[in-house]
Amino acid sequence: MLKLNRVHHIAIICSDYQISRHFYTGILGLEIVGEVYREERDSYKLDLKVGDQYQIELFSFPHPPERPSRPEASGLRHLAFEVDDLDASKALLEEHGVSVEPVRVDEFTGKRFTFFADPDGLPLELYEK
Incomplete structure (x- = not known):
């Protein structure tokens, strides 16, 4: 049987990086661990600390497709x-x-x-x- 130790990170893809960056850091108060711009992908990756155990990876990609989230979509x-x-x-x-x-x-x-x-x-x- 597989032994999972803990959740390592949660990845979120946003549609507007600057707005989401402000939301997660300026409003929710998450601490920035690292931030990288990947020019070849035209993509940012922002690592955010949640408490002492978890991390959110906030990604931006050009024109990500929308994902249904309500009402109670699978996923x-x-x-x-x-x-x-x-x-x-x-x-x-x-x-x-x-x-x-x-x-x-x-x-x-x-x-x-x-x-x-x-x-x-x-x-x-x-x-x-």
Whole structure:
């Protein structure tokens, strides 16, 4: 049987690099680990630190095809981030003009959560610790 140690990274392809770069660093506050422009591909790769264990790789490519994400298309459903204070996190997103759904409660864990989207409509979740 295969032994997987942990999730190494999550790769996201964006349609507008500068807008997504600002969203993930300036609004979500992810720390930049490294940034590379690959001229032969006309593509950026931005490595972002999420906590002490995970990393997001943000890629740009010229004219990437759109991916259906709603309602409940097959494939990746959403990416969830754990936060200490859901209300403060939601308020901060809204201060930056990000539309955030009403807070819900997970019927199994009793934890509060909400959804919002990145600039390309990728569903993102905030899940309270």
